Amino acid sequence: MQKKLPGLMIALAIAGGANAAPPASNEDITKRHFAELLAGPQPKTAELTMFFSMMPKGGDLHHHYSGAIYAEQYLEWVDKQRFCVDKASYQIVTDAAAIAAGRAKGSCLSSSEVIGDNAMYRELLQRWSIKDYANHGALQAPPDRQFFDTFGYFGPVASSNTNEGLLTLKQRALQENLGYIETIFELAPFTQSADFDRKVAQPGADLAAQLTAWSATLEQDAAFKQNIANYLANVKASSAGLDDARFTMRYQAYVLRFLSPSQVFSSMLAGFQLASQSPQIVGVNIVGAENFSVSMRDYALHMQMFKFLKTKYPSVKLALHAGELALGMVPPEGLTFHINDAITVAGADRIGHGIDLAHETNALGIMKTMRERGIPVEINLTSNDFIAGVKNQAHPLTLYRKYGVPFVISTDDPGVARNNLSGEYVLFASRYKTDYAEVKKLSYNSLRYSFLAAGDKQRLIKALDGRFTQFEADIAAAHKNTTAAKP
Structure with a gap:
């Protein structure tokens, strides 16, 4: 006569046998998902961007405050400080007499005036950062000089x-x-x-x-x-x-x-x-x-x-x-x-x-x-x-x-x-x-x-x-949903 199986063994047998593997943890599923993003001849860059945007990141330890503010915000501060931007040099003018003379001649502009001139605005962003450097074909300064020169433009604010x-x-x-x-x-x-x-x-x-x-x-x-x-x-x-x-x-x-x-x-x-x-x-x-x-x-x-x-x-x-x-x-x-x-x-x-x-x-x-x-x-x-x-x-x-x-x-x-x-x-x-x-x-x-x-x-x-516990749970849930949705 066949002996009765203990309740736990019956449950394992129903689930697929006494030797069935335990369910994968959220961390294991996240590991597999990440490996899939890097598999193949090219990494899946868009999915990697979403993955890392979601992933908890402890800290940024090499970070310059003045180099972290975008040029667009510095331009806003030009008006806050009642300065202006020289139309020829793209430098910030801070001297009161020079500002008055520049405004009278139309050569020193407020931030709204700079933004209103699309060509000047684009040029300012390219000088105050490295925006468009890689896809811009005109004569340019060497990259290191371009990078370090930006600080001279927004330095006054x-x-x-x-x-x-x-x-x-x-x-x-x-x-x-x-x-x-x-x-x-x-x-x-x-x-x-x-x-x-x-x-x-x-x-x-x-x-x-x-x-x-x-x-x-x-x-x-x-x-x-x-x-x-x-x-x-x-x-x-x-x-x-x-x-x-x-x-x-x-x-x-x-x-x-x-x-x-x-x-x-x-x-x-x-x-x-x-x-x-x-x-x-x-x-x-x-x-x-x-x-x-x-x-x-x-x-x-x-x-x-x-x-x-x-x-x-x-x-x-x-x-x-x-x-x-x-x-x-x-x-x-x-x-x-x-x-x-x-x-x-x-x-x-x-x-x-x-x-x-x-x-x-x-x-x-x-x-x-x-x-x-x-x-x-x-x-x-x-x-x-x-x-x-x-x-x-x-x-x-x-x-x-x-x-x-x-x-x-x-x-x-x-x-x-x-x-x-x-x-x-x-x-x-x-x-x-x-x-x-x-x-x-x-x-x-x-x-x-x-x-x-x-x-x-x-x-x-x-x-x-x-934060990682929650992140891995979110990735695991999303991964299960996309797997289940596949025909």
């Missing part, structure tokens, strides 16, 4: 209306399911000393002594202290109403690498003090075209300045632009040490760009150090492609991945480049063999490697867990 600008960036972030931005916000205040510049330029100068003396002078300077206080007040006012349960913003003070040595160092010192005094300011950076003559000449000096200040302020985090160079942009020897010195001399906690890696003298050693110390590289695919012409298999992302160096995907200047973080993930998935596990890890890495305080980091990671 870039530091105005910052609360409105940050709120705009927040809404765009939420639209693409991005929960955190660590933005390179405002230039740290600086001052100049002709005596310091002269002394550090002398052969055999005692740099440590000069840095010690100059920093001591600055720390006692009333104007320098007031500039620090003004910067802190500006961050507080600009960020009002920004952070909430869905979104968080933190700020890096930055230094311009093509200024004089005294200006660079005083700006660095201000940045370190700002990061020490405000939990909103989570790090210091150095920016500006790395191939400028002064940037190249003083690169080693700047790294020594960072080293000096890192010793005085060991808890301050550094995310340094380093190695944003390609063969031909500078003489070959200029490609051999920038990433290395940013890490081993300056003590960088993250590297921005790092695209000249393959030319560095100690490339394998650099990657070993980055891997062992957990120093990630911030990958900016659109920016690297446009400015330096580095993309696809020529991009050192292939090396960083092969040798286990952590990395994050970021935007750089989404207003100038007219991109967003979802689009950068689409480029990554389209150009490099990847899978869902890796892109999900990258989303989490953008919080793990942020400069957030520990409590904030844990809070955002926990929130990201929940």
